[in-house]
Amino acid sequence: xxxxxxxxxxxxxxxxxxxxxxxxxxxxxxxxxxxxxxxxxxxxxxxxxxxxxxxxxxxxxxxxxxxxxxxxxxxxxxxxxxxxxxxxxxxxxxxxxxxxxxxxxxxxxxxxxxxxxxxxxxxxxxxxxxxxxxxxxxxxxxxxxxxxxxxxxxxxxxxxxxxxxxxxxxxxxxxxxxxxxxxxxxxxxxxxxxxxxxxxxxxxxxxxxxxxxxxxxxxxxxxxxxxxxxxxxxxxxxxxxxxxxxxxxxxxxxxxxxxxxxxxxxxxx
Amino acid sequence: xxxxxxxxxxxxxxxxxxxxxxxxxxxxxxxxxxxxxxxxxxxxxxxxxxxxxxxxxxxxxxxxxxxxxxxxxxxxxxxxxxxxxxxxxxxxxxxxxxxxxxxxxxxxxxxxxxxxxxxxxxxxxxxxxxxxxxxxxxxxxxxxxxxxxxxxxxxxxxxxxxxxxxxxxxxxxxxxxxxxxxxxxxxxxxxxxxxxxxxxxxxxxxxxxxxxxxxxxxxxxxxxxxxxxxxxxxxxxxxxxxxxxxxxxxxxxxxxxxxxxxxxxxxxx
Numbered sequence: 054x055x056x057x058x059x060x061x062x063x064x065x066x067x068x069x070x071x072x073x074x075x076x077x078x079x080x081x082x083x084x085x086x087x088x089x090x091x092x093x094x095x096x097x098x099x100x101x102x103x104x105x106x107x108x109x110x111x112x113x114x115x116x117x118x119x120x121x122x123x124x125x126x127x128x129x130x131x132x133x134x135x136x137x138x139x140x141x142x143x144x145x146x147x148x149x150x151x152x153x154x155x156x157x158x159x160x161x162x163x164x165x166x167x168x169x170x171x172x173x174x175x176x177x178x179x180x181x182x183x184x185x186x187x188x189x190x191x192x193x194x195x196x197x198x199x200x201x202x203x204x205x206x207x208x209x210x211x212x213x214x215x216x217x218x219x220x221x222x223x224x225x226x227x228x229x230x231x232x233x234x235x236x237x238x239x240x241x242x243x244x245x246x247x248x249x250x251x252x253x254x255x256x257x258x259x260x261x262x263x264x265x266x267x268x269x270x271x272x273x274x275x276x277x278x279x280x281x282x283x284x285x286x287x288x289x290x291x292x293x294x295x296x297x298x299x300x301x302x303x304x305x306x307x308x309x310x311x312x313x314x315x316x317x318x319x320x321x322x
Numbered sequence: 323x324x325x326x327x328x329x330x331x332x333x334x335x336x337x338x339x340x341x342x343x344x345x346x347x348x349x350x351x352x353x354x355x356x357x358x359x360x361x362x363x364x365x366x367x368x369x370x371x372x373x374x375x376x377x378x379x380x381x382x383x384x385x386x387x388x389x390x391x392x393x394x395x396x397x398x399x400x401x402x403x404x405x406x407x408x409x410x411x412x413x414x415x416x417x418x419x420x421x422x423x424x425x426x427x428x429x430x431x432x433x434x435x436x437x438x439x440x441x442x443x444x445x446x447x448x449x450x451x452x453x454x455x456x457x458x459x460x461x462x463x464x465x466x467x468x469x470x471x472x473x474x475x476x477x478x479x480x481x482x483x484x485x486x487x488x489x490x491x492x493x494x495x496x497x498x499x500x501x502x503x504x505x506x507x508x509x510x511x512x513x514x515x516x517x518x519x520x521x522x523x524x525x526x527x528x529x530x531x532x533x534x535x536x537x538x539x540x541x542x543x544x545x546x547x548x549x550x551x552x553x554x555x556x557x558x559x560x561x562x563x564x565x566x567x568x569x570x571x572x573x574x575x576x577x578x579x580x581x582x583x584x585x586x587x588x589x590x591x
Contacts, residue, residue: 170374177375211415215372218412222369256445259343260411288346 054094054121057312058087061285061301062264066098071192071229074221076262078255080238082281084268086305088198089114091233093123096133100230101190103179105172105197107139120308133190135179165207169216177223193230195220200258201236201251210250214257221261234258263288271302278320280304283312323478323490327461328354328502333402336430337439338459340452345467345474349496351408351441356500359404363397371412382416387425391434402436405429409441410455419451423458468493473505 059065077087092114095102106114114136115125128134137158146162158175160167180193203213217234224230236258238251259265267284279302287297302318304311313319327337328350337354341347355362370378380393394403407413413422429435444452444464456462464477473495480488493505526533535543547553581587 173374214415218371219374227369253446256343256443260346260443260446 054097054123055090055310055312058090058310059094061299061312064094066094069094069098069231071231072225073231073264074225074262075231075233076255076258076265077233077235077268078238078259078265079235079268080270082268082270084235084237084266085109085198086310087266087268087283088196088233088235089117089121090310092125092196093118093121095194095196095231096123096125096128099133099191100194101133101135101180102128102194102196103135103137103176105137105139105176105195107137107197107202108199110140111136111138137175161203161208161212162206166209168212169203169208173216173219176220180223180228193224193228194233195224195230196233197235199235199237201238201254204251204254210254210257213254214261217258217261225263234262259288278304279318282315323480323488324463324476324492324494325502325504327463327478327480329357334436335438335460336426336458337437337461337463338455339439339441340444340462340464341441342443342445342466345465347441347463347465348408349500350463350465350476350502351406351439353496353500353502354439355406357502359406365393382413385413385417385422385425387428387432387434390425390429391432394434403434404437404439405435407438407440409443411441411443411446414442414447414451419447419454423454426458 054066064070075091077084077091092102092104096118104114111125118125125134125136129136139159142159143162146159157171160171161169176195180195200213200217204210217232220232224232236251236255238255265284265286265288267286268281269284270281271279281303283301283303285299285301300315301312302315303313304318311319339347339351365380367378367380367382370376371380371382372378373381384390390405394405397403410422426438426440430438440455442452442455460481462479466475466477468475473493476492476494478490478492482488494502495505496502
């Protein structure tokens with residue numbers, strides 16, 4: 054968890070806004086450092102986290118979280134963390150080819166046109182299943198890394214938006230928990246409105262969310278000391294005249310990330 | 323004109339609210355609901371629009387003339403009904419645009435509803451889809467973020483029953499109590515950059531040295547004749563040999579008379 058990001062977002066593990074849908078998107082860079090931040094943040098806050106890891110293995114997140122001071126193995130044993138290892142489970146689905154084996158969560162691998170209903174049922178079941186011990190943990194959190202990968206597996210943008218709508222209705226509105234979703238956009242050359250594409254998915258999710266963090270590389274190119282820019286946009290409110298939007302630059306270090314206002318990097322000053 | 327549309331002075335119309343990712347039109351929709359509507363009956367199609375969890379009040383597939391009319395008849399004192407849809411983009415994702423237009427028109431013509439107001443996200447659909455909804459509408463309000471972060475800009479287009487078209491563009495902001503404040507009317511929608519001249523900063527102010535000219539200094543500057551500018555006085559001075567100026571005496575020399583076609587001067591033609 055990054056202390057500077059906490060102060061930018063005005064939240065801390067002791068007090069954070071509930072019912073938020075946080076969308077992390079990136080373009081031509083890697084925003085997964087924000088996912089590590091939110092994972093350690095919500096585990097420290099004592100929330101029950103349901104993590105859909107579709108692009109990396111559990112050991113990857115475990116290793117990074119170790120450096121941030123949180124043990125994912127312990128959290129998983131205690132029942133605080135439910136981790137869906139997309140990569141491992143997908144092998145079972147694709148190689149065995151038998152409908153009786155494997156979790157129905159990854160049914161979209163067998164039949165992309167059926168959408169992400171199976172994934173939603175999995176998430177729903179995991180959160181509902183611990184009704185008895187729900188008081189042990191704080192409000193539930195759903196994290197997805199990353200959602201745009203299912204587009205390349207044949208799932209349509211509409212199906213993904215339906216999935217995120219249902220998750221939002223359950224996690225944010227009903228259970229007053231939080232959702233954090235990472236989408237990665239490819240820079241498309243054509244300016245035409247394409248029906249299927251990560252840009253359309255990102256726009257659709259932005260309409261649904263309450264807070265977006267858009268990460269981009271520097272427009273001037275590669276820099277050793279500044280890895281990119283983050284634009285934070287609060288969508289839920291419309292305080293008077295100002296629309297809430299802030300821009301920061303960041304540098305990813307070994308044990309954290311430094312955030313600073315544009316032009317105030319320590320390498321420059 | 324925005325306030326007239328929001329206060330519902332136009333009875334029996336179809337109001338279309340268009341927004342994009344940069345600025346959400348939902349705030350304006352809420353403002354309309356709070357100012358124009360006396361009684362609000364909320365039909366929950368949010369928690370389960372596709373029937374995934376099995377306890378849905380209204381699914382997206384029930385958006386037909388019969389089902390919506392039944393829903394309206396169920397509400398007590400159902401006369402002069404205003405139908406508010408948030409958002410039509412959701413329905414457009416699941417139904418054919420032509421069918422949606424037909425159903426909306428049937429609802430209005432059939433007398434079940436008197437006024438319709440819908441919210442559409444223009445960046446989620448193709449231009450043709452948005453265009454066909456626009457054709458149904460009698461008033462179209464397009465919201466976009468304002469320049470320089472001052473609230474938002476609303477472009478209103480109204481079509482009266484006689485066919486007259488009125489357009490307006492205003493900067494507005496929404497207060498805490500959901501009332502709308504209009505800040506300025508832009509009479510020429512394309513000339514918003516004229517406003518920036520008023521706030522141009524004077525570069526000669528706040529300096530430690532003086533860059534300004536006093537009146538005498540300005541006159542002396544204008545009187546100064548530049549050395550290489552060829553003015554009338556200089557021309558006449560050069561052409562007339564004044565007293566004491568050098569005179570040039572020239573006697574034609576044989577070597578100066580070089581004929582290109584006869585260099586040795588020995589042709590006798």
